[in-house]
Structure formats: structure tokens, C-alpha cells
Amino acid sequence: MSDVNPVALPTVRRLPLMLRHIQEHIAAGDGYISSSLLAKELLMDPILVRKALAATGVVGVPRLGFPARELERSILAFLGWDSMTDAVLCGVGNMGRALLGYQGFQQYGLRIVAAFDIDPALVGKRINRIEVYPVRRMKQLIERMAVRIGIVTVPADVAQSVVDAMIGAGIRGVWNFTPFKLIVPDGVVVQRVDLASSLAVLSHQLAMTGAKQ
Amino acid sequence: MSDVNPVALPTVRRLPLMLRHIQEHIAAGDGYISSSLLAKELLMDPILVRKALAATGVVGVPRLGFPARELERSILAFLGWDSMTDAVLCGVGNMGRALLGYQGFQQYGLRIVAAFDIDPALVGKRINRIEVYPVRRMKQLIERMAVRIGIVTVPADVAQSVVDAMIGAGIRGVWNFTPFKLIVPDGVVVQRVDLASSLAVLSHQLAMTGAKQ
DNA sequence: TAGATTGTTAATCGATTAACAATC
């Protein structure tokens, strides 16, 4: 059902960082970039870089490397970042505001077109030129604007009901910032940004190394 | 050097979500929780749950499951969340402000004791009762407070120099929110929260399933 | 030509899944 993907997930995850470095090389005037150079910059195995670049379909030139601009174009296309995709955000709390204020999503092909919150004090406000609407209008606006991506930054206890409403309105991709596993039907994809997991690894490793010394 | 860890990293990553569910069960008055029930709630393989719980050292009781409070205590200890750890944050932009405002870190044993920024307009302000200091005082304050965790929310182009300064002052764990791979010496651990990677997976999967239908 | 880099195929490694005995 959901697995049309022959490219390993870790490979997909690595592409944005590579893209960033490739873009720096383009800005520096480089026409070609070798996987070995990129690997050195990223402190990464050159084979991993080569595998990732191979996934984009670009063919390299022995001795020279990969054509930089073609690489950029192919990675953007592979990730679906070559054209803008509209998104809505629900939950204008700390995290919601941070994401609304972030200018960088544009380069990832993401454009937040509307925000939603239950707090009447927030409704009608604009954050980074994005208007905050009442949650009860969410379904209508998602449908009217044919938005496919929903960003969930509400408190954990209402996350599931918000995502249910989003999916009912036509959302196909959910970016989940709550510390909660959302249940979605087949055909809808979820990515969770899990601060707790990340901090767990950090503090556990810190506890380990600290104990050793 | 860094590998004293016999527990698989994915296992560590799963623990916070399990902890949350266990705490809910405790609040509901349950004395014991079985790995099969937990697995059902988390839409996860029961064996993965059992493996993760085994990592904490708690022994379960056949037919009953694991003692809930002991499980909570052991997970908190395993993650180093059973006592408060001080942290500083550098870069009071959108993301920095969101993290400073977030109340939930307390339950992860994390207490942000100071923030730093170069913007004079921000210096002296308090966000969620945490004071913002000028960056030039960072070294001194980290040393004086003996802080071990540094949160990096500065723009990408100054991230490396900020982290160098932090490490020079005694920081041993870095929580990196920039889209950039930071170079740190042995003995210092870094965890990166990578929004771009997460979005890459989401938009790529979306592009895949969209293309299929 | 020599040498560096690509691209592919095989080997290794680690995590997930399966199987099953032990236990309350």
C-alpha cells in the first residue's frame, strides 16, 4: 500500500544536508562535486553519499564528480521541493508560532497558508503574514484551498481529534510535533518530530559517558 | 570512546513514548502493565516493547506484566531524567523562543537556566522567567553554573563557532537545532533535531503515494 | 598512460522479527 519506495529511508533523510552543501558549492562557482569531497565535508562514508546521489538518478563523471546544478535540481525534484506545496498549521502555541515565523520552509517547498487555534485572542492575528483562523473553520478552508499537508502543534490530548478532522478535510501528509503517535488511515503519511526521543538519546549518552569518567 | 552502550539506539528512542503511556496507566490506577497491552496502544511489535523494557532492568511477572511504578522509575533513571540537569540555550530566535517557552522539559529533567543572544534588544529580557544574556558572557556563566548541556538555536552560519565556545566552557552534550552537522571532539555528544530531514521524508512519501494514484 | 572517481556486486553488521522454553 504505502511502499512504492525502493530508496532506503535513511538515504532520503540524508539528502537535505547534502543539498545544502551542494548549494554552497554552486554559490562558490563549482561546476562539479565529487562524492568523496562531499563525504569529507559531511564526515560521512563516501559510499553512503554515492548511494544517496545515485537515488536521484544523476550520473557522475569519473575523475570529475557529479554536475552540481543537475544534482541540485534532481534532489529538489526527488524530495518534491521543486514546487511549492501548501500546508496548514493547527495550534498556535510556542512551537506553532516558531514554525509560522520560520522563513526557511520556502526553500523546502513548503508554504503555510493558514493557521488555526481555538483561542479567540489569537484568531484574526497574523504571524509572519499568516492569518490565524478559528479551528471550526479548518475543514472548510482546507477543502477550499485543497491543502494536502497539515502541521500539528496542538497539545497532546487534542492531537488525535485535530488530525482526524484534517484527514476528513483532505489532508494526506501530517507533520506531527506532539509527543504522541497519531493513528491515521492507509494512504496518509505521518512524520513525527520527536523532541523527547532526541533528548532521550542525548541525556542517556551523557549519563553513559559521564558515568565512565 | 563513546560506545559504552549495549542498548540499541532505536530502543532508547522508543522509551519516552512508552514512559508517557506508562504514566497514563499509573494515573488510571493500574499497578501492572503488560508489554502486549502497551504494544497494542503504541501500534508496535510486542517484542520491541519487551526488549525496551528489558533494557531498563525491570523484571516482569508472567501473566501480570511489569510493575508500573517501578517501570516509570527505571525508565526515568535510564534516561537520566530522574534528576534535573541544567542547560543553556544560545540563539533567541523563533525556535529558541519556542523552546524557552515550553513548559514540558521539566518532565524530561531539563531545566534551561540561561539564554544568550547577540541582539542587544533581547539582552536583559526574560522569557518564561529565563533571562537572556549577551553571548560574550556565555563562557563565564556556563563555567560558573557548571552547565553540561547546550542548546543551539542560532543561524547555521554561526552554529559551529557557538558550539566551539560552549565546549570550551565545559558543555558535554549539545542539542543542535540548526540544519548543520556540528564538529565536536570525542567525549562530547550531539543530537540534532533535523526538521529538514523529517520534512524530506514526509514530502517524498507524499510525492510517491500521490504519483501512484 | 596513470590515476582518481564512479557504479555495482558481495560481505558484514546490526536491528527486527520469529520461535519457544520458563514461569506465575
Add this chain to the structure above:
DNA sequence: TAGATTGTTAATCGATTAACAATC
């Protein structure tokens, strides 16, 4: 006792790493 669950050991699966021929 019967049955559900734990905990451990083996099998599978997938990603990373290694090896090497092809190519400019």
C-alpha cells in the same frame, strides 16, 4: 491445571561497509 505473559535464543531482514571492475 491451563493459559497468558515473560525472557532468551535463533532466523530474517535491511542498511552499511567493503571490494573491485568500468570509465573518463
